[in-house]
Amino acid sequence: LIGTNGSGKSTILKIIAGQESIDSGSLSIRNNISIGYLSQIPEEKDIIVKDYINSALKEIIELKEKLE
Structure with a gap:
């Protein structure tokens, strides 16, 4: 946007x-x-960007790991 x-x-x-x-x-x-x-202001202040983004994709990441 x-x-x-x-x-x-x-x-x-x-x-x-x-x-x-x-x-x-x-x-x-x-x-x-x-x-x-994902909010502009993370709830956890001590989290790296990659982990913050992956937190929203947890279900998809778990499915991907099962397929591999």
Whole structure:
């Protein structure tokens, strides 16, 4: 997403991820869709970027390891 500061980029991602509710309108997400969202500010301060990203992909990584 590209937009100026304060235009709502983070807010729309939080709405899609179910972390914020919408004030008006509607949101439609297909069934069987998995949505991963990483906040701009990690909950853990002492985590490296690779581990932070992988934390959102844990299920996919486990499936990949089972296939190998």
